[in-house]
Amino acid sequence: MKKVLLIEFSQSGQLSEVLRSFSRALLDAPDVRVHIETLRPRQPYPFPWPILRFFDTFPEAVHLDPPQLEPLSLDARERFDLVIVGYTVWFLSPSLPITAFLKGPQAAELLRDTPVVTVVACRDMWLMAQERMKELLAAVGARLVGHAAFTDEAGTAGSFLATPVWVMSGKKGPHLGGLIPRAGVHPEKIRGAVRFGARILERLRAGAALDESLLRGLGAVHVNERLISSETFIRRGLRLWGSLLRALGPQGAWVRKPVLLVYILWLVVMILTVVPLGVLVKALLTPLTRKRVAAQKAYFGAPSGSA
Numbered sequence: 194m195k196k197v198l199l200i201e202f203s204q205s206g207q208l209s210e211v212l213r214s215f216s217r218a219l220l221d222a223p224d225v226r227v228h229i230e231t232l233r234p235r236q237p238y239p240f241p242w243p244i245l246r247f248f249d250t251f252p253e254a255v256h257l258d259p260p261q262l263e264p265l266s267l268d269a270r271e272r273f274d275l276v277i278v279g280y281t282v283w284f285l286s287p288s289l290p291i292t293a294f295l296k297g298p299q300a301a302e303l304l305r306d307t308p309v310v311t312v313v314a315c316r317d318m319w320l321m322a323q324e325r326m327k328e329l330l331a332a333v334g335a336r337l338v339g340h341a342a343f344t345d346e347a348g349t350a351g352s353f354l355a356t357p358v359w360v361m362s363g364k365k366g367p368h369l370g371g372l373i374p375r376a377g378v379h380p381e382k383i384r385g386a387v388r389f390g391a392r393i394l395e396r397l398r399a400g401a402a403l404d405e406s407l408l409r410g411l412g413a414v415h416v417n418e419r420l421i422s423s424e425t426f427i428r429r430g431l432r433l434w435g436s437l438l439r440a441l442g443p444q445g446a447w448v449r450k451p452v453l454l455v456y457i458l459w460l461v462v463m464i465l466t467v468v469p470l471g472v473l474v475k476a477l478l479t480p481l482t483r484k485r486v487a488a489q490k491a492y493f494g495a496p497s498g499s500a
């Protein structure tokens with residue numbers, strides 16, 4: 194009997210839906226036991242999010258400052274043939290409950306020397322979050338063998354408003370007669386995720402060691418090279434503002450609120466200027482930077498390979 198551990202934290206249920214489809218073949222296989230571990234923060238995060246509560250979460254998210262979790266439902270000494278870490282992105286970082294698990298006392302025991310596949314479902318900015326994920330996994334001695342990314346169907350521009358409106362209203366839309374498109378990952382993409390579980394099942398049954406070829410050739414990730422510099426730039430800003438806000442007080446402290454309002458303004462200006470500018474400069478420089486961009490795409494697409 195092969196054993197797979199699936200770790201998840203999803204607020205609306207979208208990531209869970211992606212993960213159920215991703216692991217469908219494993220869940221249905223009589224010779225595989227899948228343990229689903231749903232993380233439970235001791236102090237639940239709201240959904241939908243009040244606007245200030247939403248932004249007040251970023252300092253801790255970008256500084257990987259973990260909240261407390263309820264105890265896990267499994268014995269950390271158990272060994273698994275594969276661990277699937279499903280996560281969403283909060284402010285270019287893994288969501289805080291996932292960070293808490295990976296920095297918690299049991300992650301090292303559960304994940305050491307174990308093949309791990311990461312599955313992300315987010316708006317469309319996951320590159321920096323996956324860098325943090327790689328660091329957190331390396332710190333506990335896990336072996337990253339695959340990564341799959343599912344992004345919102347509205348694309349970079351369309352999801353800029355659609356995703357925040359969704360997480361702050363609880364409604365996916367479309368809104369305003371289609372002016373704000375539907376948020377979330379396209380259902381077709383979610384259904385198509387069954388191909389990954391089928392590949393994993395095949396490899397597990399073959400008794401082959403799970404290595405970095407596990408999800409290759411399946412279109413597991415698409416690296417939008419135009420977002421690399423914008424994500425890097427925005428993350429730097431988030432870390433700076435985050436340090437300031439953390440110095441002022443803990444999450445929820447009233448002294449953070451006025452600074453948060455200034456930060457929100459800064460963020461909107463950055464997203465409306467730096468992101469399109471970054472995209473434009475990247476497009477103009479494409480003929481000169483083809484080699485470098487190909488190397489970046491290969492780096493961020495690893496280990497599954499960018500489609």
Ligand SMILES: Cc1cc2nc3c(=O)[nH]c(=O)nc-3n(C[C@H](O)[C@H](O)[C@H](O)COP(=O)(O)O)c2cc1C
Binds near residue numbers: 208242283285316319
């Ligand atoms: C606090 C917060 C911050 C977010 N920041 C990002 C982000 O930086 N990049 C991104 O692509 N998506 C971001 N999202 C969208 C989420 O990654 C995800 O798509 C959405 O919250 C739905 O996930 P769920 O399965 O937990 O409901 C953010 C969502 C929340 C709630």
